[in-house]
Amino acid sequence: MYKKILFCLCFIGFLSQTIAQKAKISLEEIWGGAFRTEQLDVLRSMKNGKQYTILNFNRGDGSSSLDKYDYTTQQKVETIVASGSSVPNFTSYEFSADESKIILATEVEPIFRRSRLGIYYVYDVASKGVTKISDNKIQEPELSPDGSEVAYVMDNNLYIFDVAGKTTKQITHDGSYGAIINGVTDWVYEEEFAFVKAFAWNSDGSKIAFLRFDETNVPHFSMDVYGEMLYPFQYEFKYPKAGEENAKVSLHMYDVASGSTTDVDLGDAYYIPRIKWMNSPKFLSVQALNRHQDHLKLLSVNADDNSVSILMEERDEAYLDVTDNLTFLADDSFIWTSEADGHNHIYLYGSDGKLKNQVTQGDWEVTNYYGYDGKRKVIYYQSTENGSINRDVYSIKTNGKSKKRLTQQEGTNAADFSADYTFFINTFSSATTPYQFTLHQASSGKQLKVIKDNSVLDGKLETYELSPKEFSTISINGNDLNMYMIKPVDFDETKKYPLFMFQYSGPGSQQVANRWFGANDYWHQMLVSEGYIVVCVDGRGTGLKGRDFKKVTQKELGKYEVEDQIAAAKKLSELPYIDETRTGIWGWSYGGFMSTNCLLKGNDVFEMAIAVAPVTSWRFYDTIYTERYMQTPQENASGYDDNSPFNYPELLKGKYLLVHGSGDDNVHVQNTMRMVEALVQANKDFEWAIYPDKNHGIYGGNTRLHLFTKMTNFIKENL
Template identity: 70%
Template structure:
């Protein structure tokens, strides 16, 4: 095995004298919140660029407090729910001119991102609070001048005028299961990552919105068992791979008159993004074909409702959708693309002509933060210090004078003030929980620490915590990122069982230099029980270039499975690994992977746990699946060759299959088909269904029960 350590072993350093006093982590502590980190809640920069606000909760009340960046002194409270007429709220948004604040409360979740809630407008000058609507509403947005609030209710768009406290309904054809105006359908929300499908223009005179006609989309139903005598069926539109999607169209609303115009976008199949340019009559629209390998960025003239193409992106596999598009003052724009093999920043003029490629190199831009017009600087996050790390940089729009603004090795992210005077750096690594610090944007100079999690570090000194050892492992012609966790009392002369964890989805990353998540604490607990934990990011995962990521195109799970099997075989050659005790687990995509590894690698893996797995890509949604596989009609072998219920006879090891019956994302149908295939093959296995639980399988003691079951399965079978 070729092993290349690309950094120091990252360890939590404890005094040797404390070793005897250290205790093992428990599941009750993990899922009881004993190791939660502290953060800063809803920080917003003020327009002056020198102050910011934070949402704080004190004595059962919520309040928006204002602070100075320089010195971090609190300078006042803008409003509090202790004031007369102000409800307790859990979200807030300023209007563009900061004259009004939109407050949200009493949220009810619909799907992954969508909610309904009660909303109020607080007038900063008069200190009065007004209710936007009598009922719960979706996706409200203040107009730039702070005079109106648009929102969606019952699939229609409404506008509330604050001064007169009057409401107008601007669309009338909205109907559940048929027409949606201004918010996304299930598959857009899940796969394109947005809910509010309308936007105000810069002067508040127009609203652009997407209309979804999902009347021909097949309907999916789930039994909800609840606590009543009879269960009921929850139904929603869900297009599975190869099936009919909603027909989408783009419309422009004149707010004053209520007149609506449809924009002709030609052969557009998907509309994954809309964004107004700085000119109030100019709108940008991104469209995709069904294969998602041809993106067009359109300019729409709102006065004539006509569109022209500004830019096109094509790829032999697929084009990713991002939120990086930024229009500068002259309506030239910043764009990110993988066209040279790595994700980088490009600058185009107002007409879509390339001015220059701003960043270059064999590394990825992972976040675009914004453009400082005064100093002509772009701020971004990238993997220039190694694919498992993140740092924040500035660079001139001409690609010169690049400056690394963060200095600590690990995961750094930034939130910049308005006018780009300051930024708040959030840093963590495998041995340092989240730290928040203030820096100057011009050069990254440290100004002041805002918050850290030293109390958690002190607490963890009393526990058995083993370091994550980062390295690479060479399999199938690639050096793959890997970490390993060994027992605290590791003895190289002993043999240990190997338990592998992975996700493996396209563009994902599990091997990253960042602070522990809940699964990391579970892995630490298992390490204290004498297991070695390993995680390998195989082909198809992200941040190592376009070709590495897109090699799995048309064959999801095939190469990823081969890499996990090969990695397990290489690790089993280590003198301290027991080659007869190798297990693997994963959730969702990772559950598909662990299932495939156990079956196709039945001479390598002795056990596997699959939580909420896909077992056939034919059962998953159009946008995600077809992006990587095209349709089942075009690529039947790609869909069926890696579907584990097509080869249940390969099962030899111990297998635990878990799903939530209320999973709206990866339907329990996946596990039911796998169960039936294993039953008909007369294979022994373990399984659990959590009633009414969604893809996250949480609520009450659910996670504690799930991980207790998984822990026992590991102990019994590995």
């Protein structure tokens, strides 16, 4: 019935001791950080490709230093700048293009998922002088290529600061909260197109291209913040729900010498998810999307006269993904990734926008594009060529020849290349091996040095009762779906075990992967040690098995994915060691939407479900994400409503736990409140918990410990 596609991953060291000697994982250990993996600090390659920088923190006094290291020796070469009497403690940094100056961030506070406010300084590497950019908190400061000026956003307006003269010039004047935004993105762009800085210097510092958002007519969303004061207050921001009006986005060009700003007419561009200067300071590339996100235009803007031409166009019957993979070569020919042939691959286009050749091809996916080495004419990328649950790093010539696999260990490999592509640092993990960081030669993949290997954690875990993930596929609805199963260490196939399923299931996602544990994995191990079998199945709509497999859910989110989870649970219940009367499922966010639907539509299969921060109607979610997969509610009402669980609460038979944070700016608590009201009116019994002021992640202090304690107790009582 099941075809093992890879291997049964076994902890050989763990099996050498008797089960009685092993400790069981506790919730307090998981959320107290007992199993935290050592990570390699974020490093950035210097332009010479021989050294890299790391921001180091002194945990004792909170001081910070920016240190330079040598790739080959892994030894510190020098401290570039350290906090002290003249330099405040800084938490991030950014070099100018010529590495002569550095922006240092202090007093940083979050706004949303990616956006930040802070007090920023410019550090001159040669003179060691420090200059504060503004006494006020600002956003997204960026040095001009020569380091002489800094562009930044404050109060929705764009400014330029002259470092030597310590003078500031305001570029835009119409910015206002809830109406006009210049130079940074609105909430929905930040969340769904994954960027905040919406301006860019050209290569000679003569022009700044920037986006302007007019969100005047975008409906505003408000949520109560309870805090610790006598009265709660309302937090309001513009949030376009599916089918509602988006901000009107426009492109503008600022000329530094003349101080003038001109408008760029992009025609029918509804979304502008990316702008990027070409190597020539004269030309800007712009990606423009229609509202359905199924028609993308790559535009070329001549900065001299703002004339616009189409470099290339791409269409898809479902939707097109926006990425940062666009790379312009020396002659402004460019590299692009696309699913045009049914899988995500790399393509090379001429500077005129005509296709030169498809660089990679095959029934596998390019999962990351690392860059192009102009000297060797080699592209570096990551892919699933060694199985959809694995990742490896490869190099290939632009003509599609001389492909090399640069990583050898089976699992998940990810590379960070030096600026000149001489070296890369590989991050490796698998379901049996915690993160390992190793230095490699980029040309051959040869390992030069082990940097860090988490051997301490590995040794510690030998004293705990852990069970292997058994990777396989399960045949469901005509597809071989990736699956893992975790059984108790003392598993006895003559006994009956409750089945607890975990999934996320969102478009293009993957949970069944050969990589090291996250916090959920440790929790699953704890449950397995108490007699549960945990299973995860990636159904239709998930990623890395081709365009058609991923996009089959178009206009029907929650239909095929739910059918696959229900069918998988039924099939697993046929196994002699599964107790078909004790089947549960859980998930977070999209996974909570799924677990809720599974409990209702699969009420003859599932006895219980936990939904954390679930969507309960896609009508409540944002335009960019939702309409990408569903179009608008006005166009596709049945697609929205037929799979909205609060439209059929009467189907509830099993035990249901519903959890949400009241301060969730992403999946609003409105989703849970509507589900609760529907269940109440259907007179259905259920349990629920609201975490005051907690966002979509539901964390802070003891919050995660409390949440997972509640979930664990619910499982023990009802499964």
